[in-house]
Amino acid sequence: MAHQNPPSSDPEAPEITPTLPTNPSHTSSTAKYGLQKLKNNLIFRSKWAELNGAMGDLGTYIPIILALTLAKDLNLGTTLIFNGVYNILTGIIYGIPMPVQPMKSIAAAALSDKEFNLPEIMTAGILTGGVLFVLGITGLMQLVYKLIPLSVVRGIQLAQGLSFALTAVKYVRKVQDLPKSKALGPRPWFGLDGLVLAIVCACFIVIVNGAGEKNRGCCGAPEDGGLDGQRNGERKSKMNRLRKIVFSLPSAFLVFVLGIVLVFIRRHEVVHEIKFGPSSIEVMKFTKQAWKKGFIKGAIPQLPLSILNSVIAVCKLSTDLFPEKEFSVTSISVTVGLMNLVGSWFGAMPTCHGAGGLAGQYKFGGRSGGCVALLGVAKLVLGLVLGTSLAHILNMFPVGILGVLLLFAGIELAMCARDMNSKEDSFVALICTAVSLVGSSAALGFLVGIIVYVMLKLRNWSNDKPLSTIWNQKSPN
Numbered sequence: 163m164a165h166q167n168p169p170s171s172d173p174e175a176p177e178i179t180p181t182l183p184t185n186p187s188h189t190s191s192t193a194k195y196g197l198q199k200l201k202n203n204l205i206f207r208s209k210w211a212e213l214n215g216a217m218g219d220l221g222t223y224i225p226i227i228l229a230l231t232l233a234k235d236l237n238l239g240t241t242l243i244f245n246g247v248y249n250i251l252t253g254i255i256y257g258i259p260m261p262v263q264p265m266k267s268i269a270a271a272a273l274s275d276k277e278f279n280l281p282e283i284m285t286a287g288i289l290t291g292g293v294l295f296v297l298g299i300t301g302l303m304q305l306v307y308k309l310i311p312l313s314v315v316r317g318i319q320l321a322q323g324l325s326f327a328l329t330a331v332k333y334v335r336k337v338q339d340l341p342k343s344k345a346l347g348p349r350p351w352f353g354l355d356g357l358v359l360a361i362v363c364a365c366f367i368v369i370v371n372g373a374g375e376k377n378r379g380c381c382g383a384p385e386d387g388g389l390d391g392q393r394n395g396e397r398k399s400k401m402n403r404l405r406k407i408v409f410s411l412p413s414a415f416l417v418f419v420l421g422i423v424l425v426f427i428r429r430h431e432v433v434h435e436i437k438f439g440p441s442s443i444e445v446m447k448f449t450k451q452a453w454k455k456g457f458i459k460g461a462i463p464q465l466p467l468s469i470l471n472s473v474i475a476v477c478k479l480s481t482d483l484f485p486e487k488e489f490s491v492t493s494i495s496v497t498v499g500l501m502n503l504v505g506s507w508f509g510a511m512p513t514c515h516g517a518g519g520l521a522g523q524y525k526f527g528g529r530s531g532g533c534v535a536l537l538g539v540a541k542l543v544l545g546l547v548l549g550t551s552l553a554h555i556l557n558m559f560p561v562g563i564l565g566v567l568l569l570f571a572g573i574e575l576a577m578c579a580r581d582m583n584s585k586e587d588s589f590v591a592l593i594c595t596a597v598s599l600v601g602s603s604a605a606l607g608f609l610v611g612i613i614v615y616v617m618l619k620l621r622n623w624s625n626d627k628p629l630s631t632i633w634n635q636k637s638p639n
Contacts, residue, residue: 203257203531214412215528216537219261219519221330221568224556225340226264227511231553233341234272234279237509238553239441242545244510248501249538252515253531255497258484260476260534261519262501265290265512267464273343278459280509281452286460287512289453290468291502293461297469298495307474307491313587314611315478317594318470318604319517320579325599326518326572333565334360340561349562354424360562363417367570370413371526414526414567421563422555429558441549443508464512466605472498472514479517479578483524521578522571590615 206212230236245262252260268286272278297303332338334357336345351357426432448456473495480489498514506512523533544552579595582588593614598607 199257200254203254204535205530206532207529208527210412210415211527212530212533212536214415214526215259215523215533216540217412217414217418217567218259218522218524218526218528218571219263219516219537220418221522221564221566221571222263222326222516222518224559224564225333225338225561225568226266226269228553228556228559229273229340229343230264230269230283230511231550232557234283236280236283236511237441237443237550239545239549240443240509241511242541242552243440243443244501244505244508245513246538246540246542246545248505248513249534249541251538252497253533253535253538255493255531256480256489257487257531258480259520259523259528259530260480261516261523262513262534262538263472263516263519265464265468265514267467268460268512270343271459271463273341275459278455281446281448282456282460283512284446284506284509285448285453285456286464287502287506289457289461290464290512291499291506293465293499294468294473294495295499295503298492298499301492303469303473303491303495306469307477310474311590311612311615312478313582313590314594314608314615315470315475316579316582316587317591317611318598318608319475319479320576320591321595321598321604321607322471322475322518323521323572323574323576323578324595327569327576328572330565330567330569330572333568334364334562338561354428355560355562357562359560360566363420363563363566364569367413367417367566370409370411371570372409412527414570417563417566421560424560424563425555425558432554432558435551435554436548437551438547439549440546445507446509463603463605466603466608468498468514470604470608471517475517476515476520479520479575482578482581483520517578518571518575521575522567525570525574586618590618 227236227238227241231238248262252262265287268283268290271286272283294303297306332345335349337347337349338344339346349355349357349360353359473491477489477491477494480487494515501514502512528534548555579591582591590611594607594611596607597610598604
């Protein structure tokens with residue numbers, strides 16, 4: 163399932179696993195190649211940057227998981243254990259900060275429907291994963307990827323990014339009841355979860371990270387201009403060193419640590435509510451009604467979002483951010499399918515890869531598989547040590563800070579659409595975005611975007627023939 167094999171003229175080569183040689187020397191060289199690849203995929207480009215990047219997905223992950231734990235009695239310990247294993251494996255396989263996120267459409271159905279409980283959530287995950295697995299191994303996902311225009315993909319990414327950003331602003335401005343997904347009123351200016359705190363955190367991240375990777379680092383070397391120039395150069399050198407230190411701070415990690423500290427300040431009793439030890443993991447049992455409802459209300463709405471945002475958009479974004487690596491929608495579709503075909507049977511929240519999570523982790527410095535592997539180890543340890551009692555800590559985490567992390571992840575994803583240079587491509591992308599946002603459906607936006615794209619192509623095709631020729635053919639003279 164590895165996404166990167168030795169170069170080949172066959173475009174499908176990245177999806178083929180070579181047969182292991184029987185010669186001992188060849189076997190040894192293959193083992194060395196595998197170990198070298200594993201090392202390259204997990205190596206930290208920068209320890210602080212990778213640690214910082216691991217925090218980039220938490221603005222999406224924590225609110226959804228916490229809401230389902232409190233509202234639907236989701237087994238948080240089991241979910242963390244499986245998600246941790248998924249993070250480690252995807253870091254090894256892809257060598258980039260490939261995220262593991264909860265399936266949002268299934269989560270939304272569960273939070274909005276009192277009759278949609280854990281069995282329905284898990285059957286929806288199994289069915290969605292099964293379809294994605296079949297699309298992957300049969301090669302149909304690769305065909306879909308080739309047929310979908312880039313402008314439509316960008317429209318979906320822009321819509322998802324703006325949706326994240328708008329949700330983030332709501333988290334910052336309003337007090338939230340996460341289990342019920344409701345706003346309770348304006349957030350107070352001051353306090354341990356106030357507007358001022360969120361604004362300060364946002365400003366800190368902007369100062370450290372700027373608008374993106376190109377803004378990080380120090381300026382050029384000082385100019386030589388005699389004694390005065392030497393003094394100016396020394397001052398500039400000190401300033402550059404200071405800027406380098408500031409710009410290398412793990413901003414998202416520090417903001418998250420601040421949130422954890424505030425949890426214990428806001429509620430001292432949370433320490434007594436923590437119980438050590440993993441939650442019990444059991445195989446779930448499903449009724450026919452659970453399978454039916456999970457398919458109709460969970461899997462059907464989730465499939466378009468998973469295909470577009472969790473497979474196709476992720477593959478495209480991965481290629482954009484890491485052009486030196488090779489990615490396949492086949493492998494991404496298969497890994498998403500396998501995650502849910504395994505974990506959902508044991509009560510772990512259905513998960514997928516998400517373009518927003520990848521953009522967020524990249525925004526904050528994630529560049530290798532070591533970034534998500536580190537996050538996976540943290541999830542695994544928390545799941546084994548604290549289990550479901552961790553929900554008491556997350557329930558007191560400042561929602562305004564989560565909103566800040568989610569805001570920057572959404573903006574980074576939305577900025578992917580900046581490569582739409584022609585007016586025609588921008589037109590298609592923006593229509594796709596508008597319909598997706600207003601209709602709250604990526605599938606509807608995708609459908610409208612495809613229709614508009616085809617109409618424009620037909621219009622251009624008809625314009626290839628001179629208008630005068632068409633009129634002369636119709637003229638009686």
